Amino acid sequence: MTVGSVVLGLPEAGRYLGRSLARSLRLMVGQPDYETYVSHMRLTHPDEAPMSYEMFFRERQEARYGGGRGRCC
């Protein structure tokens, strides 16, 4: 299969699909990707320590449910 312009072999494609599925399921419950967050922090705020995964998880949980966002019917 192709992702962007890169052609992937079967094992890579499987890994890509698996990771996408896991990320999808996590994002469905409001948890964005932790690795993406860490690499973002490294890139743009190298002087600040990124939150630990546990902190990140709590912060996102509070952000999703604490603000009183509505849910769809």
Place this chain on the structure above:
Amino acid sequence: MPSIRRHLVWFLVAIAGAFSLGTVALARGEAISALWIVVAAVCVYLIAYRYYSLFIAERVLGLDPGRKTPAHRHNDGLDYVPTDKNVLFGHHFAAIAGAGPLVGPVLAAQMGYLPGLLWILAGVVFAGAVQDFIVLFISTRRDGRSLGDLIKQEMGLVPGMIALFGTFMIMIIILAVLALIVVKALAESPWGAFTVAATIPVALFMGVYLRYLRPGRIGEVSVIGFVLLMLAIFGGQAVSHDPEWAALFTFDGKALTWMLIGYGFVAATLPVWLLLAPRDYLSTFLKIGTILALAVGIVFVAPTLQMPAVTQFVNGNGPVWSGSLFPFLFITIACGAVSGFHALISSGTTPKMLDNESHARFIGYGGMLAESFVAVMALVAASCIEPGIYFAMNSPAALVGSTPATVAQTISSWGFVVTPEMLMQTARDVGETTILGRAGGAPTLAVGMAHILHQVLGGPGMMAFWYHFAILFEALFILTAVDAGTRAGRFMLQDLLGSFVPALGKTDSLPANLIATALTVAAWGYFLYQGVVDPLGGINTLWPLFGISNQMLAAVALLLGTVVLFRMKRERYAWVAVVPTVWLLACTLTAGWQKIFSADPKVGFLAHAARYADGLAQGVLIAPAKTPEAMARIVFNDRLDAGLCALFMFVVLSVLVYAVKACLAARRVNHPTVHETPFEALAAMPAKA
């Protein structure tokens, strides 16, 4: 000629779709397979996505793949994250698909499957998906602002405030109607009541596990929670077989109402990690899994549609809900065709994660098509059970009686042949003592799903399991919605109250929080109680109110889209938003008018109130009220509902006036007047540090 070859495959899709739709529409008197409906729907979606959404993306909105999205502009790795479009699609779909697309089509099936199917397909292509797409686009170009802010920005402060207030009232009605569905499903059902009650300790355990034992391990805890839920279903079966335990978990509607009200208050004041979050994990994953299972089941089993294509109830004398096809079908099926609530989601978290503006087409338009497919599956599930059983489950006792013999006799006299034995056998099959008077969609859908899924897995012996699995799955995400919605209502209310009494607006003050939570719960609890004691089943009153308000919110969102198109100086394409707006205004205003003023007491609130008020004046009791006080309450509630209807009409009409004014103003100037965030080019590759 490559240009023709490019369209050839789509031409074949169109032929397949037209042939399937033709089969569905022309099958008169003979039962056909549900697969025809599924194929027709999928072909319509494919064609609409390939051509109409592309037209909207390129010509109407002018999506610009080179434009920086909020996710790149404000990237913080948390709220604003450029996200893979397939991953974001899942997120968006999970946020928009709730109980709505599963319930509306089931209720609409009383008119036969054809009217509902045609509205779902036409509605999603020309209204629902367009609305989601345009709002997502508008919000993405404005740093991911919310619907209320967008209306304030493009139309003015007053319509923005009016829309926010309208949204709060809609929320209250949604919570009441969702809670009513749970009450209808769990009343007199020890199995269901035990299973759903067991989800509370399961969720509490998961919450503690995620907080202290293994922080943040969502996958692991969800698997544990799922296993516990399955055990709860079997536990419920054991409870229902034991007379003493069964008595302990048998509740009538009123008792369940008070429990739900208490639950709503407590759940909304607990910390989110303890109950709300873990329950949300369970309900989200279960929802996605069940939708997939239902899709596989329908394709694999290919059930035959038992419901006629069109029933005699299109003329407006239906037992499930009153009113004629126009306008009431178009407000009964909201989610799945067009749902105003999606405008809140499309202007919520999704625009903050869009990696590229061009993805708005796939996520906004495509996401809504996927939800519409859920609605089609619900319609199939409701139409593949015996029509006699469908009507026995959904007709109020005041119309058809309350014993299997009288119900079977009445419904058979309508032409849907059913015997008392069939009704009792169905109840036994699904492990219940009765299936009568279970309006509200969830139990009917559960019977339909059990009917389909037991043929895939488990055989007839598993039918009761699948029924309670379906009830559990619906109750689970409705309770999550009640909890989250009460919190959202509390914040909205504190926002509104804070303008008058600043102390009540402080969201970090416990007394202020408790007061606002209590007020929100009292508001939806009032409508819920009113629905539960309503002799005509409650759904008959509350569902039209919900449909009218939800479709009116959609009209408001599409009016925003119209204004933005005018302000972009793209008014020659404004019909894309104007046509569905006009249709929604026609449906909702007609329905609202009829609900208030219709002379038929089954439809019009005021006519119904007048009948009871006359009775009171003359000192006669009118069934099913047993006391003058009960009659006075009916009169009061009718007038309250009429007032609410009038309020919704006022909201939408005032937004319409402001929208027209904004469009005229935009026409008078010869340059675009939108308030978009200024253009910034998207860097081809993120800079490497």
